[in-house]
Amino acid sequence: MTARHHRTRQRASTDPGRWGRRLGWLSIGLGTLHLAAPGLVRRVGGVDDSAASRTVVRLIGARELVHGAGLLFGRNTRGWVWSRVGGDALDLASLGVALARRRGIRRARLMGATGAVLAMTAVDVATAVRAGRSRARRLMELTGTTTIRRPRSDVYAFWRRLENLPRFMTHLDEVEEIDARHSRWRATAPFGRTVSWDAEIIQDIPDTRIAWRSAGDAAVRNLGTVTFTSAPDGVSTEVRVRIAYDLPGGRLGAAVAKFFGEEPHQQVADDLRRLKQALETGDVVRSEGALWGERARKEFPQRPAKPPRADELVRGADELVRAANELVRGGLA
Amino acid sequence: MKAVTWAGPNHVEVRQVDEPVILNERDAIVRVTSTAICGSDLHLLDGYVPTMQNGDVLGHEFMGEVVEVGPGVDPSRLRVGDRVVVPFPIACGSCNACAAQLYACCENSNPNAGIAEKLYGHPIAGLFGYSHLAGGFAGGQAEYARVPFADVGPLKVPDGLTDEQVLFLSDILPTGYMGAEMCDIQPTDVVAVWGAGPVGQFAIDSARMLGAAMVVAIDKEPYRLSLAEQAGAIPINFTEADVRAELLELTGGRGPDKCIDAAGMEATHGSMPIDVYDRAKQAVRAETDRPHALRQAILSCRSGGIVSVIGAYGGFIDKFPVGAWMNRGLTLRSGQCHVQRYMAPLLERIQRGDIDPTRVITHTMSLDEAPHAYDLFKNKQDDCLKVVLRP
């Protein structure tokens, strides 16, 4: 394979779901154990002398499977973790009752079980709190990279004319250069109304690196850098982008987070793909299934791959704005 | 206009749709004069390729007359009135993949590259009429088709050649040829070809053209095997014979030097239980592809040989004989065909009479008869090998 492939690597550092997923798997494991080997659980837990515990153990097993499924496949990690905390509280209460009635080896085993549940409760609470905090002010950092078969100077020049940015960054409507360092950026999405902010270039090394940051009182403060390096093939340029958003708490932050979706890095990846297309082919490719090439926000849902009706073509121009409005109405409701 | 559309698994429908319009500056609109049904269309038909939508226009093998060009099309390359064959991979001509002539891996022609990247690790080119994973482009089994990057792919047809002679430059002739080319054929080589469908037939022709000492064709359809025999191959019917034993017998125990898989993901197995096993796994999506031909090719190939895969695969397989492949030093080569690379040289071969692509055509029908045509081709009825549709 001789071709250097277009590669897009991204990282989003806001993922609160990692611990949620770990707890999800833990729930699945515990649930399965409770359902598959209730006898073992009752013996180790020291409650094998109680007939009622037979049912309780099974119920706990079923509950944990639900928790596991919710944590692994559901959207609301935080809700599910708090639900786990509720389950922990119930378990502790029943353990308390059971402890009061037992002596000897069974009591020792019950103490062990109580200790384990207490430790788990601590992890659950910590995770729930952490998931909750992601609703507060936080930094969202996105990275992406691609290789473009054009000289470094061309790619740099295209980016440095900031007016070109909306051609491949779909969330931007317009960038207006005020002077060599200052510019005014305007976006419609994700706020449903026009938002604009000033930006200043803080570093500009021709053919190598551009860094900018929002100036003044931008609603969402942001910082970006792009670097251009020569690829080993001697004709292409490697482009690396890093953009950080200082997401405010509350509804605005939530709306922005929602705009970027579950895979925020995808936005940068798609932007870079369009940049590459614009520079290498002069256009952003459109198919019948994905009509809105340059303005496309999402690859799915698509329309069927058949020629568009005339009215679909006209309507499409406003598609982005409408989609953004709907998104915000949904997000802020 | 009329177009052949996918209407759900095992269901195609001829529907009335709008005529295509220019969407990108370098588009052209082609009035389709001939289009064909391909074994790859059968994979779509059966629903084994993900991301198909009800209403998608099918077809990736087509040719016709240019009736409109976008403002960005270089007039020295293409003009209204030109008669062209359109290659099935859509390629921009200016990315690194295109520069390396890996047109089917073009980095700029798939608007759904993000989806493809998730499934395949890196994106693949846009393909006409071949699912949304491959871009969501309307296909060419229609009266008109839009062709992106029209100044890159389409090949102008010189006067004096019929549609039938050049239509298959769009896909199966280059594909069969690439299958043979990837084998680095030496004059002493025995080449075995799994699948005697249209692609297999052209792989056989190409292997002979490139100087193989002997070519063997493996299939289960007697009429396809006898066509292969007429083309100079030794036939093996895998439902009647033990393929590996037969290949060893033919090669003095060495095994074929080069093996071509031209059967692909819906291969069937001579042994019922194994076929049922893979069909069941495929049905519940535990594996997406049935790799009988591929497994057999790897196990049959002589040590140090080349296994060239042009039969299409879409996802994941089970029981890949990795031990045989690794320990016996086999080379595995593959790819959707980089058609643009082969069109001009193969056109020359057609003009010189080295190869006659018309030999695979068994049926010519109208667009309206497409559902019936798909049936015949899929179920191998009426000795159907290749259908040409004339809109």
Ligand SMILES: NC(=O)c1ccc[n+]([C@@H]2O[C@H](COP(=O)([O-])OP(=O)(O)OC[C@H]3O[C@@H](n4cnc5c(N)ncnc54)[C@H](O)[C@@H]3O)[C@@H](O)[C@H]2O)c1
């Ligand atoms: N790589 C590419 O660019 C490219 C292009 C065109 C077609 N294809 C693929 O090539 C394959 C063949 O295409 P086609 O149009 O000839 O299709 P086809 O369906 O007419 O031919 C496939 C043949 O394989 C035979 N077969 C099935 N199981 C077999 C087995 N276990 N061993 C040997 N033969 C077996 C079938 O009987 C059939 O004759 C398909 O998978 C198609 O998707 C790939």
Ligand SMILES: [Zn+2]
């Ligand atoms: Zn084909």
Ligand SMILES: [Zn+2]
């Ligand atoms: Zn390309």
